[in-house]
């Protein structure tokens with residue numbers, strides 16, 4: 413009986429586990445996730461803040477119990493992978509609640525640890541009221557802050573996808589929102605003429621845009637937060653959302669000596685294999701030399717395709733060829 417170990421239990425990891433089960437009814441499939449929640453809708457997080465998704469449970473695509481009973485998976489939330497011993501094919505795992513550590517053997521290991529929000533190295537970034545948005549505890553904290561401080565103003569740093577989704581939703585909730593973006597346009601992947609239309613639409617919806625001005629620091633200001641920018645301007649909010657990009661979580665892979673790509677992601681080939689034939693990677697943490705992949709973080713479809721390639725590679729070379 414094959415033993416698959418998956419690190420990371422949300423988009424890439426939970427999908428890999430469910431699909432693996434469909435391809436192999438007898439395998440032992442273990443899914444470890446260091447956080448409380450598995451298989452939730454990251455894409456819905458801003459809309460939960462905006463109350464467009466009013467019911468928090470609607471964010472949960474699958475529960476631990478659902479995955480265990482429906483797919484016969486061994487799901488372990490609050491378990492963190494600490495290190496990989498490639499020689500012995502074991503992962504050191506820590507039970508977060510107790511600190512207990514144990515070795516988990518694998519035949520094949522799938523890494524899906526995602527990417528963490530980038531935190532700028534500027535003064536005041538650790539002040540209370542400055543948030544990032546990656547997971548359910550993050551949006552719980554934002555909701556609680558808005559309610560407790562009766563927030564009416566927000567500053568969103570970063571005019572990319574996540575920044576604009578947060579801005580839109582905070583506005584939808586009735587807050588005055590200013591978006592501070594270092595580049596002269598919102599939505600950096602778009603051409604300037606297209607981004608202009610997006611900016612006009614945002615302004616028509618009541619958002620304030622401060623473009624072409626990077627953040628320089630944060631200060632507490634009369635019970636609120638002042639965001640200082642490189643031009644010397646400042647914007648006041650009751651909360652600040654930082655959304656200036658993400659960085660692949662590659663500490664595990666790096667420490668295990670797996671090859672990394674030029675942008676710091678885990679290097680994989682076109683079959684999602686890392687530099688170790690028993691280890692695969694998928695999702696925000698991986699990197700392939702494929703031009704379209706530069707768009708990977710806005711396009712979950714490409715991740716689902718990668719996942720398909722990964723699993724077909726594990727199961728059959730012939731099937732892999734048919735995937736294209």
Ligand SMILES: Cc1cc2nc3c(=O)[nH]c(=O)nc-3n(C[C@H](O)[C@H](O)[C@H](O)COP(=O)(O)OP(=O)(O)OC[C@H]3O[C@@H](n4cnc5c(N)ncnc54)[C@H](O)[C@@H]3O)c2cc1C
Nearest residue numbers: 420422423424446454455492493525526695696710711712
């Ligand atoms: C607010 C927001 C909105 C988004 N909207 C969209 C959208 O509209 N469309 C779209 O395509 N994409 C969107 N994305 C991006 C999308 O969510 C990601 O591309 C996708 O979640 C990546 O999947 P992943 O499995 O690589 O990482 P994740 O889904 O982040 O899962 C990685 C998991 O691994 C866990 N982990 C990390 N290290 C360890 C360890 N050592 N041990 C155990 N567990 C570990 C983490 O705790 C995390 O839960 C959005 C993301 C965010 C944050």
